[in-house]
Amino acid sequence: MYQLYDVIRNLKYLHDLNYCHKDFHSGNILHDGRFAYISDFGLSGPADKQKSEDRIYGVLPYIAPEVLNGEPYTLASDIYSLGVIMAEFSSGNPPFYDRKHDYKLSLDVCNGLRPEFGKGTPEFYKKLAYKCMNAILNQRPTSDELHDMQLKLTIKVSDEYTSRQNISIVEILPLIDTFAVLLLKKFLLERQNKFRFCHLSKPQGFARQS
Template identity: 60%
Template sequence: MVTNHGFLQRSILSSNFNNIFWNRKLFSLFNIVQDLKNLHKLGYFHKDFHSGNILQNSDAINDNLTYVSDFGLSGQSNEQKSDDKICGVLPYIAPEVLNGEPYTLSSDIYSFGVIMTELSSGKPPFHNRKHDISLVLDICNGIRPEFGKGTPEIYKKLAYRCMSAIPNQRPTASELCDILDFWNYTFEDEYQEEEKFGYKGKEIKTVFEEANEEIPKISTIYEKNPDAIYTSRLFTFNNLPKSINSSIITSYLNEDNKD
């Protein structure tokens, strides 16, 4: 029985970040995207997907299962419609949604990519900025949250795919589930020679173990802008520029196409 839940923001990102290494982060991400995959298989999107809506069970030893919660805005993907009102936590909202396009399954994937940056850095996305029209314009122009020091390149590449301004360039929840499942298994000896998604198990294990050395050095002290708001709100935006990828994201996506 699960009796001790906490929001991901508190249980990993705030109170204990420097003691949580990549194997646990990857396991948490796998749990999260598995829930998202199951939701998408039913034909529903979440529509308000952010770290404040993720719960973690820390009740049992070595059992840190993570769960997606708060489905109040969820809807069927075949009933999507355009609406001038947008609801969510601004840094997690996909740029096409900011532009007034209908919410889709891939809009949830964008939010997942933002959560990936958060687990990497230990800081909320765009914590040092006002969550206003200036940030919206930057998101439309390809600005994305920062990663923590030492974050593996393969992890950045996957997160940038999720946060692409072009929805059909994003992976599906099912694909993410397969990738993160393999990454988790690479910490076990019998998977060292197995190759999937362009990498051998031992290569993946090595880059994440090397990245573990940086985690205790990452500062989780930050000054939050008083106008950085991490609760869901209603927004209306007009005449935004067409969403584009930054040169950084484009370089990662081009590299991914070469693999």
């Protein structure tokens, strides 16, 4: 949870500058033993200067479906990648590790396929990750919203550790589950490879942003 908070905080810093990362995957997350950091900004650029391209750079399982369809990268595309990373944190396996990274996988992603989560992953965590991986761009949370939500969850976990001695994370999860579900409901109410794919089906629920 703390590592995820670091990643979200780093992404928020980048998005506060109105920059897209454009190659956001777990291989670009560094850890120094205490904190996690996002790295490799070689493809990053201003969100308002992105344009559609027929060539896509990155690691296929982390690329948002709209980008696979030739739409320009947006801040929301990075949020999709974060959702995939959340699934990877949960399962301990790279997304779609048992499949070829090819046209068929990209087609399946555009048709709604998403990575699997590890057994026992809390429902609120999966719901939030799926929200990040929503095919509809404006249904994905912003980095600001994610940062605020994750900060509240992190504080809640820290408070439980402080107030209860000799408690394990397995015991803490049920204690914060109700809190997390309420937090998520509040949010829902408020609101290195080259790939060239042509003639993909539009992502399910996708609508071009005006």
